[in-house]
Amino acid sequence: MAKLTINKEACKGCGLCVTACPKKILRVSATESNNQGYFVVEEIAPEQCIACAFCATMCPDCVITVEK
Amino acid sequence: MAERKLMKGNEAIAEAAIRGGCRFYAGYPITPQNEIPEYMSWRLPQVGGHFIQAESEIAAINMVYGSAGAGGRAMTSSSSPGVSLKQEGISYICGAELPCVIINMVRSGPGLGGIQPAQGDYFQAVKGGGHGDYRMLVYGPCSVQECVNLVYDAFDKAEKYRLPVMILGDGMLGQIMEAVTLPEMKDPATFPKKSWATTGEGFGATRRIINSLYIVPDELEDMNHKLQKVYDDMCANETMFEDYLTEDAEVIITAYGTVARIAKSAVDLLRAKGIKAGLFRPITLYPFPKDALGKLAEQSSVKEFVAVELSMGQYVEDVKLVVEGRKPVRFFNRTGGNVMAPEDIVEFVEKEA
Amino acid sequence: MAVVFKKTEMLTDTPLHYCPGCTHGIAHRLVAEAIEELGLKGRVVGIAPVGCAVFAYKYFNCDMQEAAHGRAPAVATGIKLTNPDNIVFAYQGDGDLASIGMAEIVHAAARGMNITVIFINNAIYGMTGGQMAPTTLLGQKATTCPSGRDAKVNGNPIRMSEMLATLDGPSYIARCSLADVPNIKKAKKAILQAFKNQMEGKGFSFVELLSTCPTNWHMSPVKALDFVKNEMTAQYPLGVFKEVE
Numbered sequence: 061m062a063k064l065t066i067n068k069e070a071c072k073g074c075g076l077c078v079t080a081c082p083k084k085i086l087r088v089s090a091t092e093s094n095n096q097g098y099f100v101v102e103e104i105a106p107e108q109c110i111a112c113a114f115c116a117t118m119c120p121d122c123v124i125t126v127e128k
Numbered sequence: 129m130a131e132r133k134l135m136k137g138n139e140a141i142a143e144a145a146i147r148g149g150c151r152f153y154a155g156y157p158i159t160p161q162n163e164i165p166e167y168m169s170w171r172l173p174q175v176g177g178h179f180i181q182a183e184s185e186i187a188a189i190n191m192v193y194g195s196a197g198a199g200g201r202a203m204t205s206s207s208s209p210g211v212s213l214k215q216e217g218i219s220y221i222c223g224a225e226l227p228c229v230i231i232n233m234v235r236s237g238p239g240l241g242g243i244q245p246a247q248g249d250y251f252q253a254v255k256g257g258g259h260g261d262y263r264m265l266v267y268g269p270c271s272v273q274e275c276v277n278l279v280y281d282a283f284d285k286a287e288k289y290r291l292p293v294m295i296l297g298d299g300m301l302g303q304i305m306e307a308v309t310l311p312e313m314k315d316p317a318t319f320p321k322k323s324w325a326t327t328g329e330g331f332g333a334t335r336r337i338i339n340s341l342y343i344v345p346d347e348l349e350d351m352n353h354k355l356q357k358v359y360d361d362m363c364a365n366e367t368m369f370e371d372y373l374t375e376d377a378e379v380i381i382t383a384y385g386t387v388a389r390i391a392k393s394a395v396d397l398l399r400a401k402g403i404k405a406g407l408f409r410p411i412t413l414y415p416f417p418k419d420a421l422g423k424l425a426e427q428s429s430v431k432e433f434v435a436v437e438l439s440m441g442q443y444v445e446d447v448k449l450v451v452e453g454r455k456p457v458r459f460f461n462r463t464g465g466n467v468m469a470p471e472d473i474v475e476f477v478e479k480e481a
Numbered sequence: 482m483a484v485v486f487k488k489t490e491m492l493t494d495t496p497l498h499y500c501p502g503c504t505h506g507i508a509h510r511l512v513a514e515a516i517e518e519l520g521l522k523g524r525v526v527g528i529a530p531v532g533c534a535v536f537a538y539k540y541f542n543c544d545m546q547e548a549a550h551g552r553a554p555a556v557a558t559g560i561k562l563t564n565p566d567n568i569v570f571a572y573q574g575d576g577d578l579a580s581i582g583m584a585e586i587v588h589a590a591a592r593g594m595n596i597t598v599i600f601i602n603n604a605i606y607g608m609t610g611g612q613m614a615p616t617t618l619l620g621q622k623a624t625t626c627p628s629g630r631d632a633k634v635n636g637n638p639i640r641m642s643e644m645l646a647t648l649d650g651p652s653y654i655a656r657c658s659l660a661d662v663p664n665i666k667k668a669k670k671a672i673l674q675a676f677k678n679q680m681e682g683k684g685f686s687f688v689e690l691l692s693t694c695p696t697n698w699h700m701s702p703v704k705a706l707d708f709v710k711n712e713m714t715a716q717y718p719l720g721v722f723k724e725v726e
Contacts, residue, residue: 063482074502074702080662098501113486114662120506121497126486152563178562183588190552194559197546202559220549326544326560328524328567337538339547
């Protein structure tokens with residue numbers, strides 16, 4: 061059981077986490093944006109997360125917390 | 129123990145700085161101030177301080193920035209072309225409100241100029257020099273003993289106002305040997321604590337940031353006003369001058385630094401001839417002793433002022449600004465590294481205006 | 482549940498001002514994590530440069546000094562000699578370190594100053610809008626070499642790590658990339674090593690990080706990572722160039 065917490069207000073939607081994810085379970089939302097005006101990243105299949113933290117390692121803005 | 133010694137100006141300044149608490153010096157060789165870094169290189173380690181010969185004047189002033197920001201008593205010295213290179217760093221130091229001491233043993237200019245005494249850096253020292261609105265406490269000592277006295281307390285002044293103190297000397301003052309009384313070594317343990325210094329303990333709310341960047345106009349304007357208040361306080365408290373035989377004087381000769389000593393001799397020569405001459409000598413060049421000079425401009429006995437300097441008419445501008453046309457101000461100078469004799473001043477004063 | 486990854490306390494809560502996908506943020510985090518992991522909290526002083534990282538003093542949760550353009554190694558020298566027990570690091574970009582501040586970095590390295598320098602090489606002037614950097618690649622376009630950098634007109638890119646490694650002063654010099662997770666992990670190790678060297682008094686340590694500038698490269702953040710992997714790494718090979726035991 062793994063859990064990602066995404067600080068969506070700090071996300072800039074750059075998509076680097078999406079490329080880093082080995083399970084391909086992240087994407088930049090086409091509809092959800094934050095107060096900065098960025099479309100933010102979202103998790104599309106949380107149950108497949110393996111808590112490898114590659115997404116958090118790649119994120120320039122420290123918006124992802126990973127728990128297991 | 130106070131100590132009496134025959135010392136070269138540059139070496140006396142270095143020793144006085146150390147006794148006044150200096151524990152960090154960075155500089156770059158340039159004539160005529162080389163005895164300061166040379167002296168510091170062996171003397172500072174004796175008191176647990178650090179000397180560093182920097183790769184450039186620019187690096188030296190930025191090393192001083194770092195040391196001062198970290199709470200140290202830091203100093204640099206140079207001569208005119210080198211002080212020009214330091215101007216960027218001086219502006220940053222003023223913007224970041226850091227205390228330090230800067231010695232300029234002025235040589236003749238512009239450009240590479242010469243290595244003989246001059247006063248051509250007056251505007252640079254008292255009107256800015258670097259970019260932006262800032263001021264420094266600028267002293268123009270006239271003797272080796274006065275250098276010692278002013279440098280000894282310079283760090284206390286710099287820390288009181290959190291700004292650089294500059295000693296504006298010249299090649300003559302740096303190279304001359306005179307008997308001096310050296311004051312006792314100050315104990316660094318007695319120096320005031322600096323809550324703003326980056327000593328490494330900062331975390332969260334206790335972080336210290338040394339910075340001169342204010343990207344929001346209103347914040348920078350507030351900062352400019354805050355600095356100006358400091359400069360106003362400094363003007364109110366630190367202005368220093370010497371006057372000599374001015375009570376009944378008809379001619380006031382005014383000059384600063386070593387030139388003022390020549391002018392003093394000229395006053396004596398003129399008095400011997402029956403001409404009522406007096407001397408007005410600013411010791412602080414910024415703040416300029418406006419009130420004292422203004423009083424002389426009002427004094428009924430005074431018929432004229434003669435401003436004497438080793439530059440092309442820099443110091444005389446401040447004299448005229450204060451005299452405000454109340455009395456004539458005449459101007460006498462030598463430049464290029466030439467120095468006038470007292471008799472030259474006497475001859476000029478005796479000439480019809 | 483156990484925390485696998487969370488933001489280090491050595492970064493403040495202030496949101497980074499960097500453009501989306503800029504790897505400055507990754508570099509900040511790695512430095513901050515190294516400070517935390519080595520237990521240096523309470524004795525670190527950082528120096529921010531002029532350039533995109535000018536606001537670094539807002540982000541590193543420690544005492545900071547903001548230096549004039551290129552002068553961070555000189556400022557670091559003043560800090561370190563004044564408080565030798567402090568761990569002092571300078572964080573500089575390529576214009577700051579390899580152009581206007583070339584003298585300061587070379588001499589700090591030659592002196593073997595016991596400081597740590599983190600060098601962000603993204604081959605462009607970011608803050609000022611995409612002008613040519615000393616590290617801009619041949620053929621790479623910038624606003625001051627709009628047809629691409631031409632060695633005959635614009636000179637050649639400078640390899641700082643190799644150059645500094647010729648000096649006797651440095652104890653550790655490495656170049657790493659921030660282009661993917663394995664390389665980021667290597668970069669973290671290099672930064673840890675650089676700080677360890679300072680803690681052990683070994684002298685000057687330097688980590689160059691190949692970094693992106695999606696905005697001024699006119700690329701998506703993901704494409705910019707590819708540019709680092711393919712183009713920049715060819716010009717700037719990764720590796721450890723100097724390591725004193």
